[in-house]
Amino acid sequence: MIRGARLHMLDIQQLRSNLQNIITRLAQRGYDFPVADFESLESQRKSVQTLTQTLQAKRNSASKQIGIARQRGEDVSLIMAEVANMGDELKQAENQLEAVQTRLQQLLLEIPNLPHDSVPAGKDENDNLEMRRWGTPKTFDFPVQDHASIGEHLKLIDFETAAKLSGARFSLLKGGLARLHRALAQFMLDTHTQENGYNEIYVPYLVNADCLRGTGQLPKFEQDLFAVRSGAQEEADNPDKTGPAGLHLIPTAEVPLTNIVRNTIVPLENLPLQFVAHTPCFRSEAGSYGRDTRGLIRQHQFDKVELVQITHPEKSHEALESLVGHAEKILQKLELPYRVMLLCTGDMGFSAAKTYDIEVWLPAQQAYREISSCSNCEAFQARRMQARFRKGQEKPELLHTLNGSGLAVGRTLVAILENYQNEDGSITIPEILRAYMGGIERIGL
RNA sequence: GGAGAGAUGGCCGAGUGGUCGAAGGCGCUCCCCUGCUAAGGGAGUAUAGGCUCAAAAAGCUUAUCGAGGGUUCGAAUCCCUCUCUCUCCGCCA
Numbered sequence: 001m002i003r004g005a006r007l008h009m010l011d012i013q014q015l016r017s018n019l020q021n022i023i024t025r026l027a028q029r030g031y032d033f034p035v036a037d038f039e040s041l042e043s044q045r046k047s048v049q050t051l052t053q054t055l056q057a058k059r060n061s062a063s064k065q066i067g068i069a070r071q072r073g074e075d076v077s078l079i080m081a082e083v084a085n086m087g088d089e090l091k092q093a094e095n096q097l098e099a100v101q102t103r104l105q106q107l108l109l110e111i112p113n114l115p116h117d118s119v120p121a122g123k124d125e126n127d128n129l130e131m132r133r134w135g136t137p138k139t140f141d142f143p144v145q146d147h148a149s150i151g152e153h154l155k156l157i158d159f160e161t162a163a164k165l166s167g168a169r170f171s172l173l174k175g176g177l178a179r180l181h182r183a184l185a186q187f188m189l190d191t192h193t194q195e196n197g198y199n200e201i202y203v204p205y206l207v208n209a210d211c212l213r214g215t216g217q218l219p220k221f222e223q224d225l226f227a228v229r230s231g232a233q234e235e236a237d238n239p240d241k242t243g244p245a246g247l248h249l250i251p252t253a254e255v256p257l258t259n260i261v262r263n264t265i266v267p268l269e270n271l272p273l274q275f276v277a278h279t280p281c282f283r284s285e286a287g288s289y290g291r292d293t294r295g296l297i298r299q300h301q302f303d304k305v306e307l308v309q310i311t312h313p314e315k316s317h318e319a320l321e322s323l324v325g326h327a328e329k330i331l332q333k334l335e336l337p338y339r340v341m342l343l344c345t346g347d348m349g350f351s352a353a354k355t356y357d358i359e360v361w362l363p364a365q366q367a368y369r370e371i372s373s374c375s376n377c378e379a380f381q382a383r384r385m386q387a388r389f390r391k392g393q394e395k396p397e398l399l400h401t402l403n404g405s406g407l408a409v410g411r412t413l414v415a416i417l418e419n420y421q422n423e424d425g426s427i428t429i430p431e432i433l434r435a436y437m438g439g440i441e442r443i444g445l
Numbered sequence: 446g447g448a449g450a451g452a453u454g455g456c457c458g459a460g461u462g463g464u465c466g467a468a469g470g471c472g473c474u475c476c477c478c479u480g481c482u483a484a485g486g487g488a489g490u491a492u493a494g495g496c497u498c499a500a501a502a503a504g505c506u507u508a509u510c511g512a513g514g515g516u517u518c519g520a521a522u523c524c525c526u527c528u529c530u531c532u533c534c535g536c537c538a
Contacts, residue, residue: 049494053494053506060507063517064464066518083519265492
């Protein structure tokens with residue numbers, strides 16, 4: 001049997017009828033569309049599929065006739081002989097179709113999303129557009145320390161022990177900083193659930209391959225993930241298998257949160273869905289050797305409060321603006337200066353049609369550093385996930401999905417350490433967090 | 446971990462090899478009827494593909510009864526593997 005439904009990242013109809021346009025738009029984000037491969041596979045697919053279906057139709061009608069004749073008690077040996085010969089031809093056609101479809105599928109699953117019209121064309125982060133700034137970087141009348149030094153002097157960040165336990169790019173927080181880290185996550189969750197209308201969700205931290213394909217991490221970015229297997233298994237042999245085999249640690253809660261609507265038809269009146277979850281995130285950081293090796297900026301494991309919205313396609317771009325606002329609100333309440341960047345075509349992630357990064361001011365680096373990334377994936381993930389909505393009796397339509405950090409907890413901790421540092425090496429607790437810290441105002445030696 | 450029972454359309458539920466994409470019911474949509482209400486009658490009611498077509502409409506066609514594979518001219522139905530759910534026992538935070 002051949003599966004009829006195939007998942008693609010871009011609208012396959014669009015791809016067939018509007019190929020040149022799509023190639024041009026993908027080129028803007030630096031993607032070289034494999035035209036020759038695609039066209040050859042498409043033409044193969046067309047002829048093989050037509051052949052296969054014709055043979056199937058023949059077989060079906062012959063089988064039906066056999067059934068009818070049998071019931072009448074007629075002799076069926078003649079038709080039987082005729083159909084029997086078809087078997088091999090059909091099987092061969094089906095196998096061929098399967099092979100072509102698989103190759104086509106592989107190709108299609110690796111094509112990134114199309115940039116939205118409002119996204120500036122550009123090559124890398126230097127072409128991103130600054131939208132706005134909030135807050136003024138504080139001037140210090142003493143030499144500022146970076147967060148790693150501050151934490152180590154306080155003896156509340158212990159990288160050595162973390163390395164002993166797990167290796168490089170892990171960290172261990174103690175005492176007041178561990179509590180501050182927890183307070184931050186609580187504060188973020190409370191803000192998003194109580195003020196921004198999000199529904200708090202607790203999610204699995206291990207997900208199957210379908211989820212990762214749905215949000216776009218697979219098949220292309222396997223190397224960025226951690227795969228796990230249970231001790232009872234020899235190997236995670238078949239990544240496609242559901243169940244304990246082939247599970248991966250989530251690189252972000254976007255994966256489980258967005259996949260909540262995989263293979264579902266959401267009633268129109270339930271839209272938009274707004275989910276928030278606080279989870280650890282696990283990333284292999286392959287290919288980032290030497291970058292941000294010091295401190296908490298780039299870790300294999302970090303906590304994040306993630307926002308996900310599932311919206312009507314006509315509402316997604318205004319939803320993106322509000323989602324960015326929700327993330328910004330956290331920084332405002334923490335009184336941390338930041339700027340909002342609109343990413344250019346070349347700097348966006350695989351699944352995104354449009355992305356805003358929020359960058360927080362880090363005094364020790366004298367620079368703004370990413371603390372949140374908010375993306376509208378439009379129908380890209382929804383198509384991979386078959387996430388749809390239905391209006392009345394009309395046909396189901398693909399939803400739009402959005403996600404954003406609200407915020408990365410570890411990096412927020414970094415920002416607080418650096419922006420709220422005092423000359424004596426202590427940290428002032430931001431006003432808004434004191435309720436979560438038992439009222440204390442300062443963390444010091 | 447052991448024993449057993451299951452998985453069918455929006456829902457319930459029939460279907461153990463043949464005109465089955467699937468009876469029946471509920472729900473829903475449209476229409477008719479009845480002065481309102483209630484009741485009644487009729488029609489319709491899955492999804493994703495492909496082909497024909499400039500396109501639309503329409504037509505033809507394929508696939509899908511938890512998933513994957515197998516047997517067969519033909520599979521919801523038979524066989525194998527897996528997943529999930531439920532019940533009982535054991536174990537466990």
